[in-house]
Amino acid sequence: MRFVRSxxxxxxxxxxxxxxxxxxxxxxxxxxxGSGTGSSxxxxxxxxxxxxxxxxxxxxxxxxxxxxxxxxAQHPNGQVKFHELPDAADQQRQQMIxxxxxxxxxxxxxxxxxxxTSEFAAKGYVIPLPADKFPTTGxxxxxxxxxxxxxxxxxxxxxxxxxxxxxxxDLLDKYGVTTPPTTFDEMKAACDTIRKGENDAKLGCFxxxxxxxxxxxxxxxxxxxxxxGVIVGDDGKPNVAxxxxxxxxQTLADWFKNGDIPKSAVTWREENGxxxxxxxxxxxxxxxxxxxxxxxxxxxxxxxxxFDVAPLPGISGPGVSSLGGHNYAIATNAANKGTAAxxxxxxxSEETQKSNTLATSQSPTLEKLYTDSELVKKFxxxxxxxxxxxxxxxxxxxxxxxxxxxxIQDAAYGAIQTGAGGGAADANAALQGLQTKLQTLIK
Amino acid sequence: MATATAEPQVTTAQPSGHKAKKNALSDxxxxxxxxxxxxTLLVILVVAGIPVVMSIRESFFQTNxxxxxxxxxxxxxxxxxxxxxxxSIFGGTNPVQGSFGTHDRFVNAFLNTTxxxxxxxxxxxxxxxxxxxxxxxxxxxxxxxxxxxxxxxAIPTIVxxxxxxxxxxADGVMNRVIGxxxxxTADTGASFWAVVIADTWKTAPFIGxxxxxxxxxxxxxxxxxxxxxxxxxxxxxVRITLPLVKPTLVVAVLFRTLDTLRMFDLPAGMIGFxxxxxxxxxxxxxxxxxxxxxxxxxxYAIVLFVYVLLIAFLFVKVLGADxxxxxxxxxxxxxxxxDQTAVGKGGDAAAPGLExxxxxx
Numbered sequence: 001m002r003f004v005r006s007x008x009x010x011x012x013x014x015x016x017x018x019x020x021x022x023x024x025x026x027x028x029x030x031x032x033x034g035s036g037t038g039s040s041x042x043x044x045x046x047x048x049x050x051x052x053x054x055x056x057x058x059x060x061x062x063x064x065x066x067x068x069x070x071x072x073a074q075h076p077n078g079q080v081k082f083h084e085l086p087d088a089a090d091q092q093r094q095q096m097i098x099x100x101x102x103x104x105x106x107x108x109x110x111x112x113x114x115x116x117t118s119e120f121a122a123k124g125y126v127i128p129l130p131a132d133k134f135p136t137t138g139x140x141x142x143x144x145x146x147x148x149x150x151x152x153x154x155x156x157x158x159x160x161x162x163x164x165x166x167x168x169x170d171l172l173d174k175y176g177v178t179t180p181p182t183t184f185d186e187m188k189a190a191c192d193t194i195r196k197g198e199n200d201a202k203l204g205c206f207x208x209x210x211x212x213x214x215x216x217x218x219x220x221x222x223x224x225x226x227x228x229g230v231i232v233g234d235d236g237k238p239n240v241a242x243x244x245x246x247x248x249x250q251t252l253a254d255w256f257k258n259g260d261i262p263k264s265a266v267t268w269r270e271e272n273g274x275x276x277x278x279x280x281x282x283x284x285x286x287x288x289x290x291x292x293x294x295x296x297x298x299x300x301x302x303x304x305x306x307f308d309v310a311p312l313p314g315i316s317g318p319g320v321s322s323l324g325g326h327n328y329a330i331a332t333n334a335a336n337k338g339t340a341a342x343x344x345x346x347x348x349s350e351e352t353q354k355s356n357t358l359a360t361s362q363s364p365t366l367e368k369l370y371t372d373s374e375l376v377k378k379f380x381x382x383x384x385x386x387x388x389x390x391x392x393x394x395x396x397x398x399x400x401x402x403x404x405x406x407x408i409q410d411a412a413y414g415a416i417q418t419g420a421g422g423g424a425a426d427a428n429a430a431l432q433g434l435q436t437k438l439q440t441l442i443k
Numbered sequence: 444m445a446t447a448t449a450e451p452q453v454t455t456a457q458p459s460g461h462k463a464k465k466n467a468l469s470d471x472x473x474x475x476x477x478x479x480x481x482x483t484l485l486v487i488l489v490v491a492g493i494p495v496v497m498s499i500r501e502s503f504f505q506t507n508x509x510x511x512x513x514x515x516x517x518x519x520x521x522x523x524x525x526x527x528x529x530x531s532i533f534g535g536t537n538p539v540q541g542s543f544g545t546h547d548r549f550v551n552a553f554l555n556t557t558x559x560x561x562x563x564x565x566x567x568x569x570x571x572x573x574x575x576x577x578x579x580x581x582x583x584x585x586x587x588x589x590x591x592x593x594x595x596x597a598i599p600t601i602v603x604x605x606x607x608x609x610x611x612x613a614d615g616v617m618n619r620v621i622g623x624x625x626x627x628t629a630d631t632g633a634s635f636w637a638v639v640i641a642d643t644w645k646t647a648p649f650i651g652x653x654x655x656x657x658x659x660x661x662x663x664x665x666x667x668x669x670x671x672x673x674x675x676x677x678x679x680x681v682r683i684t685l686p687l688v689k690p691t692l693v694v695a696v697l698f699r700t701l702d703t704l705r706m707f708d709l710p711a712g713m714i715g716f717x718x719x720x721x722x723x724x725x726x727x728x729x730x731x732x733x734x735x736x737x738x739x740x741x742x743y744a745i746v747l748f749v750y751v752l753l754i755a756f757l758f759v760k761v762l763g764a765d766x767x768x769x770x771x772x773x774x775x776x777x778x779x780x781x782d783q784t785a786v787g788k789g790g791d792a793a794a795p796g797l798e799x800x801x802x803x804x
Contacts (some may be wrong), residue, residue, distance in 0.1 A: 017544035212718055
């Protein structure tokens with residue numbers, strides 16, 4: 001282990017490093033003079049046929065390859081290949097961005113999370129979809145709004161999602177609560193009766209997703225909206241420092257403090273909550289539609305046939321869900337946009353949406369499917385889900401959505417953690433801070 | 444090494460050959476070395492050199508992220524900002540609440556990185572040395588113990604991160620064992636310790652393994668002589684074992700320090716992103732990059748790179764002094780006590796240990 005260097009070697013190293021730096025600087029200046037990613041989009045030709053790839057996150061249902069095979073069979077002059085991305089949304093987004101930057105012509109259709117719409121549109125990763133080729137009649141209005149940026153549709157609604165209140169019907173019946181609660185106060189009253197009667201220290205009242213991640217943004221938004229507050233007003237300006245919004249956050253923090261929401265829920269994501277609900281440790285649980293099937297069929301589920309779903313309860317008014325879902329977009333650098341458009345049309349047809357819902361239990365975006373007898377028979381929560389989605393408010397639209405959601409999480413998590421630690425959270429102060437941050441992020 | 448072995452072979456294999464050729468080979472010793480090293484150098488250049496230079500370049504640029512208020516479009520492209528990304532590190536525009544009070548997000552990440560490194564390396568060194576001492580003893584089932592101690596080191600970090608995430612779950616094993624409900628993976632002081640515990644569990648065996656190698660080079664007669672002189676076990680450890688194992692131990696500690704400074708997997712996989720009490724510089728840099736702010740991300744990575752380089756330099760200075768000390772050169776041992784405690788301790792104990800060894804012979 002000797003680290004003695006002769007002066008000559010150091011000199012050689014310095015010179016070669018300098019040369020590399022100079023070369024890099026030249027490369028930099030030349031690429032700098034080139035066009036940016038967004039400003040000069042190539043002319044869009046929606047007739048160009050040829051092979052493309054369809055990019056989406058992990059397909060746990062195994063249904064996508066079947067749908068693609070069906071499309072390929074009837075579309076000989078442009079075949080689609082499935083390019084499966086990781087399960088984690090961050091990684092999907094990152095790969096799509098990277099492949100946009102290297103102008104990958106094979107990336108044709110991408111499955112865009114509803115909260116990425118603004119970023120992907122503004123930065124020119126995806127092209128606007130002409131209304132004549134992509135009609136939105138008959139689609140859920142909130143899903144269409146979620147895929148729209150500056151009055152242009154950038155993604156074609158594919159699946160949607162809204163929050164549902166899962167509740168223990170057996171316990172509610174046992175204690176004479178005839179209708180599921182529509183407000184937090186009613187929910188608390190029901191919990192108090194049931195928990196007193198059951199005398200089970202492990203039985204929590206309610207929980208959603210409160211770990212510091214995207215799920216917290218969803219749950220915080222729902223609390224604020226259902227308390228009558230807004231995060232971003234109709235004028236597109238942040239307006240979160242209101243008494244109504246503060247009431248929403250304060251309610252969550254207080255419920256943590258009182259133990260109505262289990263303290264451990266500060267670390268819960270969807271799966272933790274689902275596990276707790278299935279283990280019979282929660283009376284009420286806010287989660288997405290996918291839980292319904294699992295809680296009915298899981299081997300370990302102790303609540304099979306004992307639960308039902310209802311629309312989310314609200315804090316001051318009716319419950320408001322956040323909007324979830326994935327939509328199809330055509331990548332800016334796709335070589336064969338005609339095939340991409342045909343593929344989207346095929347995947348969005350009533351027939352395909354129905355078969356996909358049957359296979360995956362994901363909520364469709366065509367409104368009439370929610371009353372389809374076959375679907376309702378298999379998924380009895382569909383009518384409730386429709387209500388939830390129709391009333392859903394999308395999360396704030398922002399180009400720098402990652403910064404916005406982190407700012408929201410900072411504010412919400414701080415207050416919730418104070419509550420979970422038994423302290424008195426100051427929701428007002430937290431939201432004042434959030435308002436200041438959002439004003440610099442959303443203009 | 445390559446030249447040293449290759450050169451004599453070639454010259455002895457063709458003693459009766461052409462003179463010119465022989466001269467070419469012996470004269471071209473440097474050139475032969477270059478040829479033999481060329482593939483390695485090329486790979487290093489491609490996988491390390493070029494990316495480093497490119498990220499240095501990137502750190503002087505910023506992506507245009509401004510939104511045109513009428514069209515909603517982002518201009519895109521990059522602009523040269525000189526040292527802007529570096530100066531804004533010290534501007535402190537994004538205060539967050541971390542373990543050390545409210546600081547700018549980068550400063551907070553930097554403090555976390557440093558604190559985690561110091562705590563982890565100290566714990567790992569102490570545990571690692573203990574492990575090595577156990578492994579070096581001759582007893583029945585020693586092979587099993589050695590293999591057992593090394594298991595954590597063999598598990599990929601991200602796998603152990605997910606494993607510990609389950610252990611530290613609110614309803615997980617750790618809370619059952621300690622009998623209270625600590626929210627390890629929330630953004631609390633406990634999450635800091637969760638990272639420390641998981642990292643120590645995983646990498647103490649590394650120090651143990653390297654230290655074991657060092658222990659095995661210590662001749663038994665030194666201990667025999669010490670026993671004859673009536674030294675206690677503790678005296679033997681402090682005055683013989685530690686000083687003699689020190690060169691190896693310092694290398695192990697150096698590797699661990701550099702590794703821990705770059706820690707990413709454990710906070711990311713076990714605790715999650717956006718939790719400021721465990722956010723390290725690597726994690727922060729990664730998050731900035733996912734927000735397509737490549738310039739600042741590169742700048743943070745470079746600051747970390749320089750920090751790591753600086754620490755490595757300090758260690759190597761200590762190391763270099765030791766190498767000279769072992770060969771009996773004049774000792775320059777002043778000003779070393781500020782380094783890692785274990786190292787400092789070893790350094791102070793080196794002189795009596797060496798004298799003792801000299802006396803024994």
